Amino acid sequence: MRMITAYKVIRIVATFGTIGGTEIDCLDGQERLLRWTAMYRATVLQSDVDVGHFPHDLHHVTAQAGHSESSVQESDIGLNSMEISLGDGSRFAILETHSLWNDHNQNTHHPDYILRVSVTALRESGYYDQNIVPLVALLNVVALSVLTFQDSDFFHRALITLNIAFVEMSIRMTADSHLPSVGYQI
Helix, strand or coil: CCCCCCEECCCEEEEEEEEEEEEEEEEECCCCEEEEEEEEEEEEECCCCCCCCCCCCEEEEEEEEEEEHHHHHHHCCCCCEEEEEEEECCCCEEEEEEEEECCCCCCCCCCEEEEEEEEEEECCCHHHHHHHHHHHHHHHHHHHHHHHCCHHHHHHHHHHHHHHHHHHHHHHHHHHHHCCCCCCCC
């Protein structure tokens, strides 16, 4: 018996793999009714990512799973239902479950059966709100305090301004390494 992989992601997939093994349960021996269960983990690249509101941005991720009538006939497997459970990869908790039931006898004008699931992902911005934002605000206050120096302390003004510029550039490079790799303007 040949198994078919019925899942695909409609965005560009960077990595795709199976978590654990595939479970096959015999639900009804006379009808040859089997349930096939597998867990997948995929890393997807999105072409429409908007980081204009970084770090408080959100993304719409859409996945679809399906099979075609021809693949079912070729494999001699009748896929009458399909279920996608969306989970959090760090906690392995099921967040949402969506199902699709197929009736191959009644639906003849749509030979392909697809279950499409969309989820809105909100970035956790606590790290940036607690670490980056206060530090940049403090550096801006220090940069403005340079204006209070005496004109005779020009060397100290220039030295503090140069140090602040180097610190802000290093913060920018650190923050850039945590950003998604898409075109954006800061």
